[in-house]
Amino acid sequence: MMHPDTGDGNGGNDVELHRNRGVLPLALVCVAGGVMVLAVAGDGPVLRMLVALGIVAIGVKVLVGALRPFRCVLGPEGLEVRRPGLRGTYRWEQFAALALDDAGRLVGVPGAGLPPGLPVTARHPRDGRPAVELLDLTQVRESPDEVTAALARYAGDRFTDARTGPAGVDLDFTVGLRGYDVREVDRLVNRAREALAQGGPSERRAARAEIERARAAGLPVALRGYSTTQVEAALDALCAALTEEASTDREATA
Template sequence: MMRPDDHGVERGYDMELHRNRGALVLPLACVIGGGVLLVLPGEHVLLRRLVAVGAVLLGGGVLVGLLRPFRFVVGADGLSVRRPGLRRTIAWAEVAALALARPPARQGLPSTPRLLLVPAPGALADLPADAHHPVDGRAAVELLDLARVRERPAEVAAALTRHAGDRFVDALGGAPAADRHRTL
């Protein structure tokens, strides 16, 4: 949506990503099931109560993590990020490169796309590098696991292309269709 700046001038479209809430069902079932087990009478009370308390604690812990504040906006000024471990606005001047990439699969499980940020020299020194840029191998920070948001990777890539320009690389898209036909 168009957002005006402090002077009332519309500066472009911002894209706000929304958390995928589909993962709430299982932890909620654990909490409810554990609560039911706690109040049921019967034999083997100690074992049942231990299992019930474990289910409530496990489900509750996962629910708390899923319900933590989340905000991720791609805009004209940069990236506004509010997630566990990171709460700040990252100006485009602080960004050397951004990439949508899929890390290598581990133990035969497919990996999900991630948004990686390579900070500009001297910027964002407090963020730990936990990944590498897929094109040139520079140290990068994982900003977002796209499996945790409702928007498709193509939508995120379009917003990043619009706002980040040549800083952004979509390593998920591969070669354009015209280039693939020439190599065949």
């Protein structure tokens, strides 16, 4: 749950997000297990030692990431961010737009007055404008719905919750070993959602054709990706929705 930030006299209206440290036990187990394998292996097979070293390295990386300084506070005037790669306090009016995408990332499109030099590594999920990744909600304990409520209250019309998909289409994909590439699936889904929300019949036909071409060519598979079964079902539903929307437009025009 969110908790009021009452530490600096801001009137108790700010809300502070808290780092999700649920990966710590797994990281510790990886490090300890890898060290034990190394100790037992001794002069054993080289492959076993390499695997153990790899497990230790992964565990240490996750452990370091989980223990890095982190702070994110949302308030009526703006947000304060302290995380790897981004440190600063920004006013809401310094962003032309803010959005929460399907991957759980809060991104902000730079506006007038935003300090130069911020890493523009993301895009607005609705219109594709270059944006700054402000926060990854998968790294905080609070739920996306809680954060969305705070952003809607404080950022107002600048904020868009871009997670909502067409009625009846489940876009909440499970991430696991060997699934469809997250970036490619997000790109196709966002393309379809934008066409459904703002496009006309030609845009919807183009979005459906793009999905069909990607599927015919074979969606790329990644070591960690979206559930293939869930993605296939969602793409089927999106294609159907794009077809129905286009048909409805033609009937209305007739």
